[in-house]
Structure formats: structure tokens, C-alpha cells
Amino acid sequence: MIYFDNAATTKPYQEALESFNKTSENYFFNTASIHQSGKTASKLLESARQQILDLMFLKDYDLVFTSSATESNNIAIQSTLRRKKAFGSTILTSELEHPSIVNVLEEMKNEGFNVKYIKTNSAGQVDIEHFKSILDNDTIFVTTLAVNNIIGSVQPIEEMVKILKDFPKVHFHVDATQAIGKADIDYRGVDTVSISGHKFNSVKGVGGLFVKKLANLSPIQYGGGHEKNIRSGTVNLPAITSMAKALRLTLENARAVNQRLSKFNDQVREAVSDLKSIYVQKKSAPYIINLSFIGAKGEVVVNALSERGILVSTTSACASKLTTLNETLLAIKMDEAVIEASIRISMGKDTNQEDVDELIKALKEVYEELGDVLA
Numbered sequence: 067m068i069y070f071d072n073a074a075t076t077k078p079y080q081e082a083l084e085s086f087n088k089t090s091e092n093y094f095f096n097t098a099s100i101h102q103s104g105k106t107a108s109k110l111l112e113s114a115r116q117q118i119l120d121l122m123f124l125k126d127y128d129l130v131f132t133s134s135a136t137e138s139n140n141i142a143i144q145s146t147l148r149r150k151k152a153f154g155s156t157i158l159t160s161e162l163e164h165p166s167i168v169n170v171l172e173e174m175k176n177e178g179f180n181v182k183y184i185k186t187n188s189a190g191q192v193d194i195e196h197f198k199s200i201l202d203n204d205t206i207f208v209t210t211l212a213v214n215n216i217i218g219s220v221q222p223i224e225e226m227v228k229i230l231k232d233f234p235k236v237h238f239h240v241d242a243t244q245a246i247g248k249a250d251i252d253y254r255g256v257d258t259v260s261i262s263g264h265k266f267n268s269v270k271g272v273g274g275l276f277v278k279k280l281a282n283l284s285p286i287q288y289g290g291g292h293e294k295n296i297r298s299g300t301v302n303l304p305a306i307t308s309m310a311k312a313l314r315l316t317l318e319n320a321r322a323v324n325q326r327l328s329k330f331n332d333q334v335r336e337a338v339s340d341l342k343s344i345y346v347q348k349k350s351a352p353y354i355i356n357l358s359f360i361g362a363k364g365e366v367v368v369n370a371l372s373e374r375g376i377l378v379s380t381t382s383a384c385a386s387k388l389t390t391l392n393e394t395l396l397a398i399k400m401d402e403a404v405i406e407a408s409i410r411i412s413m414g415k416d417t418n419q420e421d422v423d424e425l426i427k428a429l430k431e432v433y434e435e436l437g438d439v440l441a
């Protein structure tokens with residue numbers, strides 16, 4: 067099996083698994099227990115929290131541990147909007163968001179909020195001029211992802227922070243799920259930032275929400291208030307220590323990994339460049355290559371590759387309940403033929419030259435096999 071679906075999820079670092087196991091075995095205690103072992107577990111929790119804040123250069127922030135980026139996004143949006151209702155009703159977002167943003171905002175519309183979409187440029191980034199032009203005094207919330215999960219485009223987060231300095235009423239949320247180790251972004255100034263451990267080689271079931279001002283948030287689910295009175299439920303300490311370990315390794319290795327993946331990305335592009343029915347999206351974050359065998363459905367190509375032991379994913383499936391065509395590709399004005407045919411190849415820290423050679427060979431074989439089907 068050759069794995070090219072790292073944007074969906076990643077294989078944990080061995081050290082992250084060891085950390086999970088060691089904590090499960092030796093520090094299985096409830097971090098809220100007041101006995102000696104509970105206190106030890108709680109110390110470990112706080113040291114993981116501090117380590118993650120330091121690694122992200124967000125020393126002055128709080129970090130609320132969650133189960134996933136989906137949960138982090140839900141807390142950031144629902145909690146902030148309900149608190150800010152009196153100050154305005156407009157939310158600005160990009161056309162490139164994950165369902166864990168899109169579908170929450172749909173729900174917020176039912177609660178009377180008004181959602182406006184920032185236009186996208188051809189590179190798959192928010193159009194900054196359009197953003198400035200629609201920001202107004204009724205705007206209370208802006209949300210965008212940092213790196214898009216379909217084409218890997220990187221958003222101008224720092225520039226948006228600068229612009230929002232003139233709008234102190236606005237809460238700026240960033241979904242950084244796909245960005246960790248992939249794009250060098252300074253999040254200082256952003257109000258809330260979501261991350262998810264399983265996207266950067268930690269175990270699954272753990273995420274985080276970085277928060278600039280904790281007092282601006284309130285829970286959306288009620289219980290014991292374990293995590294800063296924002297998120298309840300017994301803390302998943304083994305997964306949190308695993309995430310802290312994975313984050314350190316991911317950031318330490320980021321430069322070398324990205325250089326290698328960038329070279330692989332170019333190799334795949336070069337290899338298919340003379341195949342006339344293949345359309346390749348522009349290169350952004352190096353780990354993603356999104357391409358279309360025009361004339362064939364994405365699923366067909368995914369299955370043909372899968373039969374050869376190569377795992378990629380399709381992007382034509384519903385990105386949300388709103389449309390059957392992928393919204394990111396619609397936003398960058400791709401036509402239906404490109405969208406329906408698109409597949410996403412996403413590399414990771416373990417991707418090597420042999421994998422890429424096999425992928426290229428398989429892409430060419432599938433191309434031959436599809437023959438007349440292709441446009």
C-alpha cells in the first residue's frame with residue numbers, strides 16, 4: 067500500500083504512539099482528581115499545554131484541548147456569535163471552507179446571522195481588496211482556513227490580521243487544521259485558531275483551540291468544565307501528550323519535509339505535463355497535488371489507483387450539503403468537467419522517491435487504460 071491521502075489523515079510518529087502508550091499506562095489518572103496521582107497527571111497536562119503554546123509562538127494565548135478541529139471550530143463560532151449578537155449580525159468567510167465551518171455557519175443563519183462570502187482569486191486565496199470592501203460596522207466575525215484541504219492554497223492570514231486592527235469589534239477565527247508544518251504562518255493577533263492532532267502525525271481524537279481572550283468564550287456543551295470552563299469531559303491526556311510530541315517533531319522536520327515534497331510535487335507535474343487530458347491545479351502548499359483526468363469521474367481514477375495499491379482521494383464528493391460539486395474548485399472557477407474528474411494526491415513526511423515513482427507509473431497506466439473515455 068502506498069499512501070497518498072495525508073490531507074485526510076496521517077500515520078502517527080512512532081514517538082507520538084509511544085507517548086500515547088506511556089501516558090495511558092503510567093498517567094491514566096483523571097487530571098481533575100485531587101489526589102497525588104491526579105495532580106501528577108494535571109502537571110503533565112499543563113506542561114503539554116505550555117509546550118504546544120510555545121511551539122506555536124502563542125505564549126500569551128490560552129489553549130483549550132478538544133477532540134477535533136470540528137469541535138474547535140464549533141466552539142469558536144457558536145460561542146463567539148451568541149456572545150456578540152448585540153453588536154452586529156454579519157459574518158465574513160471564504161468560499162474555501164471545510165464543512166465544519168460551512169455547516170455551522172448555515173446553522174448560524176437560522177439564528178439570524180448574515181453570512182457574506184469573500185471572493186477567491188485564481189490562486190485559491192481570499193481576495194484581499196474584496197475583503198476590505200465588504201468589511202463594515204455590522205461585521206462581528208471573520209473566519210477562514212489557513213491552508214485549503216483540496217488544493218493546498220495558503221491564505222494571507224497576517225495581512226487579514228493587519229486589516230482587522232481597524233475593526234476591534236470583529237472576532238477573527240482561523241481553521242489551521244491543514245497548515246501545521248505546511249505553511250509558516252504567524253497566528254499572533256488571530257482571536258481563535260483550531261488545530262487537529264491527526265493531521266500532523268499524532269493519534270486521532272485530539273485537537274485544540276488557541277484563544278486570545280478566554281473571557282470572550284463560553285461553553286456550547288455543559289458539564290464539569292474541565293478545559294478552562296469552555297470544554298467539558300474527562301481530559302484525553304494520552305492523546306494530548308501524543309499531540310505535543312507530534313507537533314514538536316512536525317515543526318522540527320517541516321523545512322526538510324517540505325523541500326522533499328516540493329521536489330516530488332514538481333516531478334508528478336512534469337511527468338503528466340505532456341498528457342493532454344490531464345489538468346493540474348496550481349502548486350501551493352507542496353504536499354497537495356490536485357489533478358483531473360478530464361472525461362473520467364474522480365472515483366474511477368481513485369479506484370483504478372487503489373487497485374494498484376495507491377491510495378488517493380476524490381474531491382468531487384459533496385464538500386457540504388449545499389452542493390454536489392466541490393466548493394473550493396467552484397470558487398476558483400473550475401468547470402464541471404474538471405471538478406467531477408478531480409483527484410487529490412496528498413503526501414506526508416513518510417512519502418519517498420519510490421512511492422512517487424510508483425505513483426507516476428500508475429497515473430500513466432490509468433491514463434492509457436482510460437483511453438477514449440478521456441477528452
Ligand code: PMP
Nearest residue numbers: 134135136164166211215243262
Ligand atoms: N478543517 C479542515 C480544513 C480540515 O481539512 C479538516 C479535516 N478534514 C477539519 C477541519 C476537521 O478536522 P477533524 O477531523 O479534526 O474534525
